[in-house]
Amino acid sequence: MNTVAFAIIAIFTLTFALAAATNPRLMHAALSFAAMFVGIAGFFFLLGAEFVGLVQIFVYVGAVAVLIVFTILLTRRETQPHHGFKWGGVIVAGAVFAGLLWAIIKTSAVSIAAPLVKALTVKQIGEVLMTQYVWPLLCVGVLLTAALIGALVLVMEDRSER
Amino acid sequence: MSVGAFDQIFIHLKQWLLSPLAGRVPGWLLQIVSSLLNIAVLLGVFLTLFALMSVLERKILGRMQNRYGPNRVGPFGLFQPVADGIKMLIKEDIVPVSADKVVHFLAPILVAATAILALGIIPYGRNMTPFVIDGGILFFFAVGSTTELAVFMAGWGSNNKFSMLGAMRAIAQMISYELPLIIAVLPVVMIVGSLNPDRIVLAQKYYYFGFLPHWFVLTPWGATAFILFFVSGLVESNRTPFDVPEGESEIVAGHMTEYSGFKYATFFMAEYLGMFAVSGLAVTMFLGGWHPPFPFLAFIPSYVWFFAKLSVLLFTFIWVRGTLPRIRVDQMMNFAWKFMLPMAFTCVISSAVWYYTGHRLLAWFWSFAVIAVVYIVLSLFLDTRRKFTPRTYRFAE
């Protein structure tokens, strides 16, 4: 994995992240959010975790982004518009970033190159997932089911109001 | 199996093309070049196929309706697509005033891109997989799921009621049928134990009793999963009878209403490419990929077999389109969630049964029994004689 690819992906990702965070037009922000996730998936590919990258695209671009755009669509008719920007947030975020950056630079332990390893196959992941992490897997399944039902219940409009 | 010269001819061609570069340029550049080569070939083949398909569909539909199809341009009207292409290209490209320009522009590109990407992982012949990814199937679906976003962009971008409705319908049906699509693939993946298309194809190379091919479509769960997969594929590529999103009579042309000229052509192409991709995956998954149906036919090159199977499936697509009327939205949704999904899960279970009863005749019987039972129970529960739920336009309000 070479620096060029890294640089390209990093610029791509961060640009779209910034766009998602600051673009006043909701839909564009949401779409660039999706694009950002493609970038992150690219990072994962770069780091030799194809599976996770694919899952990332699958879940975020395929599902979450669609959810978000749908939500934007359903909540379009605003009573009062709210543009404008809170600069307090910018300050806090900047401060946190500065702190983190300083900490990362300061710790020399993390400036290491990647060891050469053989690629992680889906088969390995599946085996581990089915043996060692089977309980967490089940728990996540239950959680997702609960989330599904909860979301349905939340948005279920009772016909009486119409 | 003898690897004939014809079988590997394309591989050798590519190697010959790359041989001057080999050694002179760094490895990554070579890699990039070879993948570019792959992409070029892929595009060439499938765009040609698209052109051919578009005219053949019209001709076949014409025959089905007792009329000649296009037969004026070129021999048998085979140059019709060229004419269409030129027409599309020189048409004015209209962008609505109130449209969201960027999104409106990006949508067709994204649609086409996803469709082409999905084609990348399908093994077209022995050693003829353009991009070998370990999680190829997952890649396919990951890319495929991006289409929804693109369609939505199209609908939103062209700031138009019909486009929005069409996009909504398209996304709704795509999401609903993506589950059966994916879960119908799971049994194969489980049995083979890999998400790698090449492995899946190789797993189907054996023959029962020396002549009966070891394709997954010949097992009870495989057959059921194949049918489910095919129906879901119809929906995913918005083909009749599931072309609700662009039902002319209801909403002008769905999310493509505001598109004209080349962008429209792109959408059109993307639809066909998606169709190719789904059919290709079906061939890979269930129909034994590029393996010949009988061992003694192995002398015919593998890619020929692949494309033969592919064209059979494509013909079925056209046939269905020529035969069936359009289905109602709510009925389609009911069908997805109440029938397709449970059946898909049943396929998973029955493949598990098959696996654990050791692939023998008994296994055949048991896995068939599981499917049959569930099918009967389902059809008892939602008997179609009772009317479906009163039609409600959840997405039109």
Next chain:
Amino acid sequence: MNSWITSNVWLIPATPVIGASLILGFGKHARLTAAAVAVLGQVVALTLSICAFIPTLHAHAFRVIQNFTWFTFGNQPLRIGFVFDPLAAAMTVMITLVGLCIFLFSIGYMAEDKNFSRFFAYLSFFSGAMLGVVVANSLLLLFVAWELVGLASYLLIGFWIERPSAAAAAKKAFITTRIGDMGFFLGILWLYHQSGTLLFYNNGGGCLETAGFLGASATFIALLIFCGAVGKSGQFPLHVWLPDAMEGPTPVSALIHAATMVAAGVFLVARVYPIFCVGAVNGVTSSLSVVVWIGVITGLMAALIAVAQSDIKRILAYSTVSQLGLMMVSLGVGGVAAGIMHLLAHGFFKALLFLGAGSVIHGLHHEQDIRRMGGLRRVLPITFATYAIGMMALSGVPLLFSGGWTKEEILHATARWPSSHLPYYLVLLGVILTALYMTRQMMYVFFGNSRGHATEVHESPRVMTIPLIVLAVCAVAFSIVLTPAWPWLESYLGGHAAEFDSRLLFQPMVLLSLALVGAGIGIGVWIYHRAGGEIDPLQQKSPALFRFLENKMWIDEIYDHTVIVLAASAARISDWMDRYIWDGLVRLIGTIGQFFGTLTAGTDESVINAGVDETTDGARGFSRVMSRLHSGQIQVYLGAIGLGMLALLLFYAWLI
């Protein structure tokens, strides 16, 4: 010698029960399925029981038992099991065969009923439970099946639940039999206490095999168990429910209250006969004599009442009661085989009679009063013929009809009873009466000219007549295995070889019974040959006697004014005590509690609360101050989190 089925005899009762559950599963709309499943279950059960019956022929004293532990409490395993011996074999075949006929019949009879499938579910369930009674090898298991039978009978009597009379009859039957079953249960407990096991046969360890050690208590145990028999078989004190049980559909009356269930009491006595025989002095024990006397009283009384009844089914019901009494007598006097033979024969011809009555009722559109029938022999020829056969068998015409031979066997046995001869003569009287009332019924129903609405009368459909014919053939053919000349069944039940002896065919008893029956029929014909109109000839002669009999000797009324009144008054007394004594106590305690409550409340208010109030006020003030921080805006919280994270970061940095 013992085949697969005899060692898995539990399958026989299991089949109909499974059928019942299946039918209930199918729901009430699957009428055809219900009937099919029920009949199929019966057929299977019949085949199984015949298969099981065959091997019992070859071996003398054939008996297969299979016992297993049901559950263990403490260190005492409670074992139950199944037994299959000639007695059980004969019973199973009889029950399944009659049951099959009746099932078929009721397809036609219940055709219009809306709860058709439920009916068949109950019916199959009943037949399963009954078979369970027969093959049970443990008094406990027998009791369980016994209660299930009772439940089935309750459900079926009250099948037309919308009729208050049916509901009342069902309740009556259930409660009355409960009284007997209470005694039965006490007997079981006592027996368990004494012998430590409830298994009948356990390779020498069963309670029947060790009955000899019971000693004096055996008498009481036997009597208690007999209470159960009395309740189920409608013997004298508890017979009142059986006539009312005729409120149920006629097939039910035929199957449950004529052929099988009511015979269960007799079967029970036969099953635990060893306990009755403990300490017998030349075949006479006090318990057995009780059985005899109860039987005699019942038989005679029921026969008398039957003479004056006007409801076709009630007459048959009373005749059933009296026949059961007869069986009891025969058991009591030691003619076990005779009693059981009569039970089997009676099963056939009484089922036949009831089905005939059912066919008549069906033909007359649910008209049950014999005074409004008449002249039906032309309209319902098949019914008439079969009914006549049944009547002959019941009134015991010798030589040709099964009832005759068994009756003679019973007469023989009774005559040989050492302790007293009175039962013998009374039984003879009973025989005459039986012939009399059957003749009366025949004259009323089939002869004379038609009264009432005989216009739209129609013969029943084939599905109803065929069972009649089958049963009629059985009733006749059965007599072959009953002739004293070749007492096959008797020896089969007794477990010793049978040898042919034609001299036994003609004995004085034949002539005697011929004479008696002839007398009975003759009197009947003489009295009723021009029976017509509402007024019964007997009524003209002696109205008082007739009214006495017509009202069933006022036994119900007597119960009403004694037992019921007693129970009611007892309830009233306890109610009064509850109101005024116990309630008063409770109230007193309540007031005391209240007093203390007020006391503590006062202290609470004045002492404790003050302190608490102060603290809460402080807390409230503090929280008011703190809640300023809560803007309720999520982003502020988020920012706080971010700053906190920053702080942590700096803290770590300072640590390093």
Next chain:
Amino acid sequence: MTPTLQFFLIVSAALFCIGLLAALSRRHAIFILIGIEMMLAAANLNFIAFWRFGARSPAPIGVMVVIFSIAIAAAEAAVGLAMVIAIYRHFRTTNVDQFNRLKG
């Protein structure tokens, strides 16, 4: 030269802070969710990076954690967006400044 772990950490830190920014300074409720998703993504990136660079264990722990966190993030997004819709139905707005019913 190849990028060291540091680069990845910096990128994910930047990503995290952008998410924080989105969550803090946008008024639209959906953006808070988007920001949270971004922060989660940054965390995932960190996990993968550490897994890749750190000492290899037989079980790909980092990958596992990321898989689970993706699943949980998806659930969170679903419920969160549902809540946004519900709130919108109730207040007819998605401006988070209006949601101060919990103000003390």
